[in-house]
Amino acid sequence: MAAQTEVYQLYADKLFAICLKYSSNYQDAEDNLQDSFITIFNKIKQYKHKGSFEGWLKRITINTVLQKYRAQPNLQIVEKVSTIDEVEEISLDSTIFNVDVLLEFIQQLPDRYRLVFNLYVLDSYSHKEIAALLKISVGTSKSNLSRARKILKEKLENHQKNELKNN
Secondary structure (H helix, E strand, C coil): CHHHHHHHHHHHHHHHHHHHHHCCCHHHHHHHHHHHHHHHHHHHHHCCCCCCHHHHHHHHHHHHHHHHHHCCCCCCCCCCCCCCCCCCCCCCCCCCCCHHHHHHHHHHCCHHHHHHHHHHHHCCCCHHHHHHHHCCCHHHHHHHHHHHHHHHHHHHHHHHHHHHHHC
């Protein structure tokens, strides 16, 4: 019990940050963190001391969250889009928004887009890995990423315009 408490205290903040990235709100992130630690403590004997312990914890956390979303009947992954729009780079004034604003916009993405965006952009998974994790095609992964980027670009540009108007 003392060892579990120590593991929790050492890694809860880092794993909660992961849960926030993949969850649509703070309460879901808290639930996902709790579910992740339950899984971690149930599978702790499976850790093979290969690679970092923290990396193992992060993979368990991501997989726990993804399992929850795969089980949702209302999670719809866009299967085929005829073209993938290229989203050009945007130039934003970083003094207008902070990481909390960006996280809020990411959390507002539909689940299917948020999951792919986080896996690809923030956690450096390949489209092939994402396709296997989410049980979708590589093309679907690419399409969902493109749409997520487009939505975020629009939200960030609108936020920047509103902030400039208010100043």
